[in-house]
Amino acid sequence: MIAYLKYLSERFVIFVATIFISITTVFFVPRLTPGNPLSAVFSNLAGVGGSLNAPQLIEEYNRLFGLDRSLWEQYVSFLRELVRGNLGYSIGSFPSHVSDMLRSAIPWTIGLLTVTTLISWVLGSLIGAVVGWRGGKSRFVQVLVSVALVLYTIPYYILAIILVFLFAFYWRIFPLSGAYSVGLRPGLSLDFALDVLRHAALPALSMIVVSLGWWFLSMRSLITSLKGEDYILQAEAKGLSERRILWGYAFRNALLPQATGLAISLGHIVGGALITEVIFAYPGLGWLIYNSIKGLDFPVIQGGVLLIVFSVALANFAIDMVYPLIDPRIRYERTGRG
């Protein structure tokens, strides 16, 4: 138990450090670029036609981030506003709050990401375990491995573009873009749910297929390397059924590094998802950031970046906390004591 607590506190330090370092980076990067810290904001104001409210907006930003004060005071006030959840105003659609814009985008991203990541991780791990356990170098396995390798090497958006061409343009099975049909009112009806699923199908498929290859390959090699372990041999000697050895012994032990793999690649997955959203005009964070880049709306980009970093750090910490629970050694230790 003490080991568990020590481990948790170590992971907590990393979690806090991640948040702190990212916030600090986000604060200092704009101030290191030449000119006024918010020069990006000011110089872009004229270009977006939002000049009507410009004086108000500039005054508001001066107050919010205390630009007339010392750097340290600015930093403290930046942190204080962040804690309150105040990310400032959008330039492109002033006087909308950045936090409100993020709030309407995040459910789409989280929904898409969680579902696709879970499906591909579980499915890839299961197939990888079976194929790895059977072993052998049959033609089928060789083809499967090469396909997985090719899928793993290509980025999400390449597959996304190919899928759009095939299923939305050529065969017209799925819609080209968006999260639901224009004119449909978001609500809790069956029609709306089906429409959302139909729109999510292609983005989800492109993300699932690509990451499936990786989880399959990694689980396959994990299981293959576990096969000669003493506890597997002993289980075989005891006469346990093949199925029990695979799922109860080999698979459970392979789950640990597989979960670590998920934690490590979460950042990459999120990055890929942001760009996939752009290709499908899917109204999540990636699409919001893309439009803010086009509209030179720096506060929204900054808010989106902070939110993504925070979510990834939180998800990582959550995986870290669950990790010991699936580790049979730690479980054993606990029941041994308690």
Next chain:
Amino acid sequence: MAEVRVEAQRGYARELLRNRKFLIGTSIFLALLAVAVAGSLFVDPVQRRTGSFPVRLPPGPGAPLGTDSLGRSIAIQMSEAVPNSLQVGLIAAFLGTLIGALIGFVSGYFGGAVDAVLRILIDVFLSVPSLVFLILIASLVRGVGVQTMALIIGAFAWPSPARQVRAQVLSLKERAFVQIARLSGMSGLEIIFRELMPHMLQWLGANFVNAFISAVLAESGLSLLGLGPQREMTLGMMIYWALSYSAILQNLWWWWLTPILALMCLFLSLYMIHLGFDEASNPRLHSQV
């Protein structure tokens, strides 16, 4: 000692040259490079301008890979895009591996408080999607060129090599030859460069290829988001232009398919080179994959 090391490296090189994946990967990579270089040698820069060709020509005798909606030849765009994308990969991978190796060496070799701080730093930057920091910086530094973009990407490419190098140094530093070097009065930096570095070169090779892949990936990702070098052509920018002129809907398949195929070939070749490095430095892997 030195002779043994040279012998070991020769064996490594032989292993690498006998590795099928490495050879196939290198051939594809070199072919891509050769086509691009040959193209850029024979292309008149004036032909890169918009309107040099009739618009939306399918692949044919006039334009071997067709033209886009702005009257630019896809083949000529490729002759500029492939070298530029490779340049981004090369610069960023070099910078990232260099910074990463330094941090990893210092962290692993000196240990203690330095290591504790650097380890947290490595863990933090490994877990955060570097793409979002790149988005932040690229959206502030508008109108970046290919080289600036490569530098920005490289500045965030160090965590993964740093972690690998740190782990290697930790396992190497207790070996006898390092102990002897220390006893004979070599300084820490001297040991790092003269004793540890040669052992790490193979690892750095695989890391370099990895960083190369991530850098090209980051370049195309940023370009797709509209943050790429607007006045120059990269593979990512080609896809960006194709998508912003809805090439898919207009059925101009040659426009979007060409850069995508090139990217796929590039990634596949780099990944095979990476596998080759891995297998050559660890022959046991050979039987597994």
